[in-house]
Amino acid sequence: MDPDLAFEVWSGERAQRIENVLAGALSPQAGIPAPLIDAMRHAVLDGGKRMRPLLAYAAGELAGADPAVVDAPAAALEMMHAYSLVHDDMPCMDDDELRRGKPTVHKEYGEANAMLVGDALQALAFEALVAPLRETIGRGRATLPVAEMVSVLARAAGAAGMAGGQALDLAAVGARLERKQLEAMHQLKTGAMLASAVHLGLLGGGDLSAKMRQAATDYSEAVGLAFQVVDDILDVTADSATLGKTAGKDQAQDKPTYVSILGLAESQALAHQLGLRARQALEPLGPRAGSLARLADFIVHRVY
């Protein structure tokens, strides 16, 4: 099969797989108020590129993990990401009305409920992460490194990761950042969670060799930066309908971006370069890293 087509089939299959896992984890159930679970489903289902789950599945493949083992971390990653979007879209943050082509949660369900949706999704992410470990392997005496998996996700989401990056982002509105500072901010805000996706996928295969750990770190760093550079480019070049969120927000909110610091052409060159660096990081790992390499290409060349 043509490699482009093969990747398309692979990513389509995995996207469908994670959709089913998420829909199952968010099915209405006794003990959860119905309007809350409705709003949580609105936030998570039917939308998004599922980039973090795809990275986790691709990394799992590299480590020889069964996709079924990666389902739980993949779902946890997407729930965590979705919660951050819900909170980020609220009036006291970015005040956005459109997300993944739908009204944002606070527009549809009110601010207080949007806050609770985010809070509940973060808790559910951790519950989903350990759920199969409880059920199938028995009370956490698992062959998988449970505590490490929880810790990796918690750190990537918290003050030393995504939430910390958001705090830096808030402080940066209207400020003139150096490129180094911009990178440090994005490294926390987006990079940490993307890296945790790769890390969790690899842990699905059990223990990691030093070689694999190093390659994953280098790959994640390049891909995390590339993701953000392309985000900044798309904010300028794409329209809201294609993005599924409001385009042109960065400039409107006077946020420092790669485009505002480097200009558009140099930002595009940087994205391309970072994509190459991500591929190079994988070279020592052989053909099993193929899906990760293809994902790096997708991240650089995506149009939404």
Added chain:
Amino acid sequence: MDPDLAFEVWSGERAQRIENVLAGALSPQAGIPAPLIDAMRHAVLDGGKRMRPLLAYAAGELAGADPAVVDAPAAALEMMHAYSLVHDDMPCMDDDELRRGKPTVHKEYGEANAMLVGDALQALAFEALVAPLRETIGRGRATLPVAEMVSVLARAAGAAGMAGGQALDLAAVGARLERKQLEAMHQLKTGAMLASAVHLGLLGGGDLSAKMRQAATDYSEAVGLAFQVVDDILDVTADSATLGKTAGKDQAQDKPTYVSILGLAESQALAHQLGLRARQALEPLGPRAGSLARLADFIVHRVY
């Protein structure tokens, strides 16, 4: 020693212990933006009754757990509780200015930061819960049931627990609830986290007997309800300075409470009765349950 005095010494010692653990977990460190960790410390340190940590230590004692083993769940519980207060105090929720005798986080640091403080504290709760399991026992292949502990905390905090209860609470403003509905709401909103404190403390001692599990469930249910009934009573009878938060809020916001449904005298009788029921639940367990029994008394007779 006089039993009242002995309990006072015990709870003072444990309160100091958890203060140290929390201060350590929230110490400024490279990689975390300084203003964010400042605001997180404001939210967590120097304040509160530390009821959830005390319940965890007392339950740990019953299960024969070393207090050092209970430190992590105790800290996780308090971080989770503190995050819920930060979010609950925000303008889109209860809009409160005073908490634990200090300005609320959004008053001091702004709304966007308050949201991030809560988000980061929830993540840190899970990180703190598993941290010692990672370090001392080695990658989660622990004798403690890691996955179960994470799951217990996540469920108590999420849509089937605290966040779900908050959603019901929001929906109940201005509504006339039956007593049964009020109880169901509080069971989620406060009861689930108090019960998880007992559960996590017991798990610190390893596996649980069916007898202990049952007693803990009965005790937690009674203590959880008692806690809320007394909260509703204090909202009417105490002043803001004693409570460290704004008194009289329930009535001002037209929230259904035990006092509004049953009246003050009957609410006081109910609190007393629930205290007795909590003590009775512990009877089969003998003297090791002493601290839990004393905590039930404290919850019923507290004045703040």
